[in-house]
Amino acid sequence: MKFIAPVFIFLILVCTALPCFGHGDEEVAEDQEMVKSTGLWIYNDLEKGITQAEETGKPMLVVFR
Amino acid sequence: MSCQGIDEQVVRHEESIKDLMEQFVCVRIVQGNGIDLSVFQFDYDLTFAAFFMNVDKTIYGRFGTRAEYRNAAKNISVEGFKQALEAALELHKGYPDNQAVLAAKTGPAPLKKTPEAFPALQRYPSDVNLSRRVEGQCIHCHQIGKAQREIHWYDRKPVPDQVLYPFPMPDVLGLNFSPKHRAKISKITQGSSAEKDGFKRADEILTLAGQPIISIADIQWVLHRAKDHDVLPVTVLRHGEEINLNLTLNKGWRKASDISWRTTTYELRLVSLGGMILEDLSNTERKQSNLSNDNMALFVKDLMRRDRRANSQTNAQKAGIRRGDILVGFGERTDRVSESNIIGYVLQEQAKAKSLPVKINRNGNLLDVNLSLE
Numbered sequence: 001m002k003f004i005a006p007v008f009i010f011l012i013l014v015c016t017a018l019p020c021f022g023h024g025d026e027e028v029a030e031d032q033e034m035v036k037s038t039g040l041w042i043y044n045d046l047e048k049g050i051t052q053a054e055e056t057g058k059p060m061l062v063v064f065r
Numbered sequence: 066m067s068c069q070g071i072d073e074q075v076v077r078h079e080e081s082i083k084d085l086m087e088q089f090v091c092v093r094i095v096q097g098n099g100i101d102l103s104v105f106q107f108d109y110d111l112t113f114a115a116f117f118m119n120v121d122k123t124i125y126g127r128f129g130t131r132a133e134y135r136n137a138a139k140n141i142s143v144e145g146f147k148q149a150l151e152a153a154l155e156l157h158k159g160y161p162d163n164q165a166v167l168a169a170k171t172g173p174a175p176l177k178k179t180p181e182a183f184p185a186l187q188r189y190p191s192d193v194n195l196s197r198r199v200e201g202q203c204i205h206c207h208q209i210g211k212a213q214r215e216i217h218w219y220d221r222k223p224v225p226d227q228v229l230y231p232f233p234m235p236d237v238l239g240l241n242f243s244p245k246h247r248a249k250i251s252k253i254t255q256g257s258s259a260e261k262d263g264f265k266r267a268d269e270i271l272t273l274a275g276q277p278i279i280s281i282a283d284i285q286w287v288l289h290r291a292k293d294h295d296v297l298p299v300t301v302l303r304h305g306e307e308i309n310l311n312l313t314l315n316k317g318w319r320k321a322s323d324i325s326w327r328t329t330t331y332e333l334r335l336v337s338l339g340g341m342i343l344e345d346l347s348n349t350e351r352k353q354s355n356l357s358n359d360n361m362a363l364f365v366k367d368l369m370r371r372d373r374r375a376n377s378q379t380n381a382q383k384a385g386i387r388r389g390d391i392l393v394g395f396g397e398r399t400d401r402v403s404e405s406n407i408i409g410y411v412l413q414e415q416a417k418a419k420s421l422p423v424k425i426n427r428n429g430n431l432l433d434v435n436l437s438l439e
Contacts, residue, residue, distance in 0.1 A: 034076065040078050041091045049090050060092060
């Protein structure tokens with residue numbers, strides 16, 4: 001019983017010590033699919049965003065996740 | 066609560082922000098590899114961080130604030146994000162006439178131009194092919210913060226305040242903000258420097274150190290860049306009227322920051338505390354244990370494991386420290402301190418020490434141990 005708390009904390013810390021956006025291959029694939037399906041975002045391509053902002057005159061919103 | 070809620074609302078252009086979002090080119094970045102650190106300087110322990118910017122990379126503002134481990138979204142909301150979007154669009158309309166006041170929103174030249182240029186991250190590629198396996202390829206944001214710190218401690222040099230206590234929360238000065246607004250004060254801590262400076266609840270900060278403020282993250286950015294002892298000019302909106310105030314930063318102000326929630330503190334605990342997770346005992350708990358309110362009483366809440374190998378002990382375990390012990394002395398320190406303070410003490414004042422004496426109260430008995438440092 002006394003080992004449960006430290007192991008639990010260890011697991012939480014290890015899990016949250018994973019990525020900026022999060023995670024393993026599966027999570028990245030899911031995120032990519034979900035975000036791209038909205039048709040509202042440029043995914044992981046800053047240069048493409050800059051080109052589009054130049055063409056449209058719009059400001060940029062760059063989200064790190 | 067994670068940041069997933071607000072992230073999904075933003076990703077899907079939720080109804081309340083839809084019209085505003087459509088006025089931006091929206092880019093989502095999910096890797097640290099190759100990012101330009103001369104532009105993208107932010108709190109790398111965040112799980113949701115946003116930049117509003119011009120195509121020439123002039124920054125209008127930042128968004129994303131975190132101050133707790135479990136409740137990552139406590140300091141952000143869609144309402145606050147909406148107000149930041151509106152303010153960013155206003156700044157975009159005023160550009161380039163407002164270019165001069167926006168200049169300081171971009172930081173100085175970084176130590177390294179990209180994350181993978183840091184020694185600790187050299188094994189990573191400068192770009193990631195997301196159609197292949199990403200595990201082991203991606204640089205995660207918190208790794209950038211960690212790499213910045215490691216440069217100092219691996220050379221046994223004191224870690225600078227700005228690196229150890231990045232993006233301070235304004236509550237260290239007595240200013241608390243509502244996450245539902247752009248930068249509106251929800252509470253002033255009694256006796257704080259902010260109270261002495263004349264700030265009032267419901268004041269809305271319009272500019273700080275000359276920079277237009279569109280979010281709590283913008284305030285943190287100014288504080289991140291501020292000196293150890295400084296007076297920053299502030300314009301606030303109070304009852305519809307603009308008022309000029311000063312925000313005083315007293316020497317050592319940044320050290321009051323709580324870094325216990327940060328992912329990167331995991332490693333700091335191993336390096337400076339031998340893997341202990343510490344908690345300052347409350348006055349009530351101290352009374353129960355017959356301990357003074359003025360002196361150190363850091364409860365060993367837990368002992369981290371170095372890795373999954375059962376025989377791998379941390380330095381605290383090797384020193385014989387146990388969960389439930391109370392630290393009453395650490396090196397030369399016996400004063401009342403937080404875990405964050407002790408981490409700072411080791412990494413700044415004892416950067417060259419290979420070990421430090423630690424005094425423990427275990428069930429009322431005092432014990433002396435020697436804690437090796439990494």
